[in-house]
């Protein structure tokens with residue numbers, strides 16, 4: 001018994017020292033992200049095999065048994081750390097300093113397969129299982145390294161192209177699909193398959209979210225949610241947007257936009273349609289519309305851009321229909 005206790009004590013000490021080193025290491029860590037079609041967080045190799053997003057709690061228990069892994073500081077302690085880190089973890093987006101990962105909780109929950117709140121032991125358990133799955137040292141905490149890996153995974157599912165579609169590949173959607181009823185008729189084009197997938201997704205969402213619809217299955221004029229804000233953009237139009245907003249910088253309007261493909265849609269999920277300020281994004285990620293998209297859009301081939309809750313990309317080759 002005494003020997004075992006000693007072993008446990010030494011192990012705890014080693015883990016504690018390790019945790020201190022990791023924490024210091026993370027202070028300098030930076031996470032880059034951008035709305036660019038290169039799609040990998042800078043300095044990171046893309047993830048090749050898909051990471052499972054099924055509910056993991058049961059699976060994690062099996063994994064924990066199989067690997068003999070144990071929480072170094074306990075589930076409850078990891079949960080306390082997550083409650084702190086979700087608002088304070090320092091990282092950067094482009095050159096912009098970011099604080100915490102609260103805005104990404106719905107995406108994180110989906111990725112690790114839990115609906116538990118970020119400050120609960122259940123959430124920490126699912127983080128732990130995901131870390132084991134992706135080869136990170138499991139801690140149950142969303143630290144810088146874990147957030148970076150998640151960003152890398154989210155980015156890996158996006159469009160890997162800024163290819164211009166031919167005119168036959170584009171359709172002009174009716175203005176009734178758009179958020180702005182006065183939108184220029186030259187700005188209503190969408191890649192054909194993307195539009196079909198959007199309409200299917202909209203029909204499913206309308207039922208489940210009880211959106212206001214017309215008898216013919218269109219969004220009612222006073223329904224704003226899931227309307228299209230922006231779809232296909234030409235290079236010329238993107239340049240004009242950039243000139244109109246010169247301060248947006250690297251983290252703002254990209255030189256190479258996924259909107260060039262006609263397969264990227266900005267969809268209304270609440271708040272100010274496309275404002276990246278934290279309070280606006282925090283509001284958006286808590287709307288039923290956004291939460292529904294996080295859970296269901298992949299069934300229709302749409303994947304999110306984590307930094308912009310309104311930006312979704314149709315990537316049919318990764319659509320699994322699950």
Ligand SMILES: [Zn+2]
Pocket residue numbers: 230259264265266310311312
């Ligand atoms: Zn967009």
